[in-house]
Amino acid sequence: MSRPSAPPHPSSPIDQWPDARGYFGEFGGQFVPEILRPALTELETTFNRLRTDPDFEQEFRQELRTYAGRPTPLYFARNLTRYYGKARIYLKREDLLHTGAHKINNTIGQILLARAMGKQRIIAETGAGQHGVATATVAARFGMDCCIYMGAEDMERQFPNVQRMRMLGAKVRAVHSGTRTLKDATSEALRDWLTHVATTHYIIGSVVGPHPFPLIVRYFQKVIGEEVQEQLKALGHPSPSFLIACVGGGSNAMGLFYPFLSSPDVQMIGVEAGGLGVHTPHHAATLSRGRPGIFHGMKTYLLQTADGQIQLPHSISAGLDYPGVGPEHSFLKEQKRVTYTQVTDQEALQAAFRLARLEGIIPALESAHALAYLDRLLPTTHPDQIVVVNLSGRGDKDMSTYIQYLENQGGEKAP
Numbered sequence: 001m002s003r004p005s006a007p008p009h010p011s012s013p014i015d016q017w018p019d020a021r022g023y024f025g026e027f028g029g030q031f032v033p034e035i036l037r038p039a040l041t042e043l044e045t046t047f048n049r050l051r052t053d054p055d056f057e058q059e060f061r062q063e064l065r066t067y068a069g070r071p072t073p074l075y076f077a078r079n080l081t082r083y084y085g086k087a088r089i090y091l092k093r094e095d096l097l098h099t100g101a102h103k104i105n106n107t108i109g110q111i112l113l114a115r116a117m118g119k120q121r122i123i124a125e126t127g128a129g130q131h132g133v134a135t136a137t138v139a140a141r142f143g144m145d146c147c148i149y150m151g152a153e154d155m156e157r158q159f160p161n162v163q164r165m166r167m168l169g170a171k172v173r174a175v176h177s178g179t180r181t182l183k184d185a186t187s188e189a190l191r192d193w194l195t196h197v198a199t200t201h202y203i204i205g206s207v208v209g210p211h212p213f214p215l216i217v218r219y220f221q222k223v224i225g226e227e228v229q230e231q232l233k234a235l236g237h238p239s240p241s242f243l244i245a246c247v248g249g250g251s252n253a254m255g256l257f258y259p260f261l262s263s264p265d266v267q268m269i270g271v272e273a274g275g276l277g278v279h280t281p282h283h284a285a286t287l288s289r290g291r292p293g294i295f296h297g298m299k300t301y302l303l304q305t306a307d308g309q310i311q312l313p314h315s316i317s318a319g320l321d322y323p324g325v326g327p328e329h330s331f332l333k334e335q336k337r338v339t340y341t342q343v344t345d346q347e348a349l350q351a352a353f354r355l356a357r358l359e360g361i362i363p364a365l366e367s368a369h370a371l372a373y374l375d376r377l378l379p380t381t382h383p384d385q386i387v388v389v390n391l392s393g394r395g396d397k398d399m400s401t402y403i404q405y406l407e408n409q410g411g412e413k414a415p
């Protein structure tokens with residue numbers, strides 16, 4: 001998608017990654033039991049065939065348009081722009097999609113792949129329940145059996161999403177082992193896949209896991225950045241100066257960034273969850289504070305203890321509470337093509353209230369991390385520059401956290 005005027009990034013032909021073995025530089029790969037390799041190869045072969053098939057492309061686009069609600073608006077945030085008095089701020093409104101976030105782009109794409117492979121059963125793991133709901137939704141839409149693995153602890157914390165999945169006809173299996181959270185649900189889902197691989201497709205929810213998942217999820221999410229390119233062009237703006245997105249596993253960020261990677265004049269910032277602060281152990285700032293290791297079938301940056309155990313992440317936002325990150329982000333960090341930083345729980349909460357009060361939009365807590373970075377970036381910008389923030393999801397699911405914050409603030413925290 002590079003424009004003729006934009007030469008490739010000088011230090012690396014980034015569009016070529018991953019290589020044939022699924023590596024982004026030294027990151028990625030396929031760290032799985034031998035028995036899963038045929039399933040990953042079948043997935044890769046099917047994906048490579050369908051990505052050049054115009055009928056598949058047309059069906060995917062049609063589902064995005066008529067079922068998910070694409071294209072999403074690129075909204076000029078006039079009041080937020082006036083508040084900072086610097087660069088023009090645009091919001092990419094992924095919060096307006098069916099099921100309330102960008103995750104539906106990927107689940108639609110992957111269920112079409114599952115159908116093409118003749119699979120009739122879908123499994124997934126979920127932490128906060130958002131990916132579980134997006135998966136149960138498309139399983140209902142395409143008439144497939146669906147089983148979602150979820151930590152027992154998470155099921156208690158996110159009960160409304162458990163109810164949604166059940167209403168959509170999915171089975172929700174409680175995982176009682178380990179810390180009873182996402183990490184343990186992921187192990188159970190992998191175990192299920194090992195036993196039922198002939199009939200079952202495992203829908204991974206972000207640009208993580210063994211090759212080819214990071215490549216496939218990027219492919220289905222890049223519609224976000226492609227629309228931003230077209231929408232800015234239609235407004236007479238050739239190129240944004242800054243793109244900002246939150247990073248959990250990294251799929252909404254990859255989706256926004258990917259079409260711009262070969263444009264050296266576009267700066268990109270990935271914002272991780274700083275939790276209670278990166279000087280404490282209570283954060284999820286994987287790229288800022290982690291070290292490379294192997295987890296969830298891939299080599300990537302991980303939060304780990306001194307002896308190499310996975311360190312339990314913390315974030316006020318359940319969707320960012322993941323100890324790893326997509327391998328392509330690890331690569332883009334080392335290439336210095338994308339800047340990774342983090343904001344705290346407090347900063348994210350303040351940014352959410354600012355957007356609500358100034359623009360009448362209640363963002364997801366994950367997206368509020370991207371918005372919070374405006375506080376640091378905007379003073380350094382000029383009025384002729386454009387900043388695009390990916391508003392990855394809406395805040396309905398976070399209302400109890402927001403209300404609690406409001407009560408602690410005495411009920412009327414100004415923007």
Ligand SMILES: *Cc1c(COP(=O)(O)O)cnc(C)c1O
Pocket residue numbers: 100101102103130131205206207246247248249250251252253319320364366367392393394
């Ligand atoms: C799941 C989720 C995220 C984090 O996932 P990524 O793969 O990093 O995009 C971010 N925002 C929202 C609204 C989510 O639901």
